[in-house]
Amino acid sequence: MAAITLRNGDQNGDRTRPPWGQPTDRQALVFLATLPLLLLITGLLIEPPGAVAAGLCRIITARSLLLSDYLAVGGPGATFVNAGLCGLIATALLPLARVAVNGPFIAAVYTVVGFAFFGKNIYSVWPILLGVWLYTRVQGIPFRNSLLVALFGTTLAPLVSYFSFAAGLAPVPGLALGWITGAAAGFLLPPLASHMLRFHDGYNIYNIGFTGGIIGSFFVAIFRGFALEVTPTTMMDQAVSGWLPGYFAVGCGGLMLWGLWLSRGGWRELAGGLHRIHGSSGRLVSDFLQIGNYPASLVNMGGLGLLSILFVRAMGGWFNGPVIGGLMTVVGFAAFGKHARNCLPIFAGVFLASLVKVWEPSTTAVVIAGLFGTTLAPIAGQYGVPAGVLAGFLHLSIVMNVGFLHGGVNLYNNGFAGGFVAAFLAPLFNAFKRREPRHAA
């Protein structure tokens, strides 16, 4: 009998030729660096260097707790530069750790870039990275094994910002406490993140958001015991939409064109890849570069980005820092679990909830609940459209109520809320689902 052997271990595998549409590692890195580079250049073009430098200083020393819109804190030039530099730092860590670009890492870099519009900055990410690195040293494992957790783990960067600059401490103790708490949080992340997956069985794509929420809640509860009050803040720019929707729409269109160019007329393969992507539930671990292919993933990223922009417009929302962060994150995760079929029900659920609940649809908190609520996309992908709508409907209420627990130090508050919603719904859907047909490969 003929055997099919897959040699998965060797770096080059057994592939006599790369998968269709697959770029080289260097080309993939260029792709990953393109977004942060474009943002960096844009930032330097739209404001003079002096204003950018002053804005960056304000961003670095800001409270940075949820929701701190860096467009309001430092101005658009400094914010774009901050996002670009944070993205380049994240991208540079991949070759340094000898990690190849794949769906999860695309999602991680785009998430870092997105949240650099409202909470992460070129100062506050380092202690978290240091903490994860220390964990790998203590465990005797390569840093690459925890790099993904490290990148997503910068969700707790506000811990660093807050204690370094905004807790009312003297400079030296403040900086020390900021680095110590940040590194401690990073150190705790890898084992907890892996374990927390079982709480929601992979139905909450932003698992580090859930883990960060747990860690942040523990930290903040302890601090509150020592009269160090940490409370969420709201500082948002309400008048910056102007050119931003067009800018990011062009970017999303560019992603789609890049995917089409990579396909080089191989429409059948491209369509097949898109079909497989949209047939995936999106439950962790769904690397669309493997499930579909590279060009199809890029088309999906651009397409879902455009859909998200339409969603923001339909809700009547502003394009401020948090909304751009949500958009970037959705685009990134369109390589790692999200597509139109599993995201639209979540959008619909959040929208319907905003019609009947006390929150206005156009407020930033509701708009980003819709965008980031797609952390629950696997619920829709696995259990169907009504389940996804229900998940989105519930998510809005939960996300509006869990922020106090961590005081805004966990930027992925929707991932925190999504963990509870997924853990609540998935077992119920499993209990009542119909028996599936057999014989599915």
Place this chain on the structure above:
Amino acid sequence: MRHEAKKISKLVDELLTYFLHHYNAAAEIEVTPGPDAYRLRMRFSGLTLNDDTLARLRQRLQVKRQPELEDYYWQLAGESDDSNELMLLGMMCDRIELRRAGPDAITIELLRRMR
């Protein structure tokens, strides 16, 4: 290696769940620990896999071993009722061999080196 025994049992869990859920297949399982690698041999019988199905299964398993994802996500293997994590299984193995073992049976052999 950390959690190595549990990871091996997760690999078995994933495949066993998959073939029980989708094919109600009978299974024989052999796990051989070695000084530097684990070898798993699983034989599933009482199932009919045509060439297309086998090719789709192969595609889902044809993933390079990725320690950068394995250390984080390994706990998800075998956690779903219908077993969606065959790709994760691929990420955790150095070599996977699928073989027809008769008209209604296949064997799957996994090699997982300890690093």
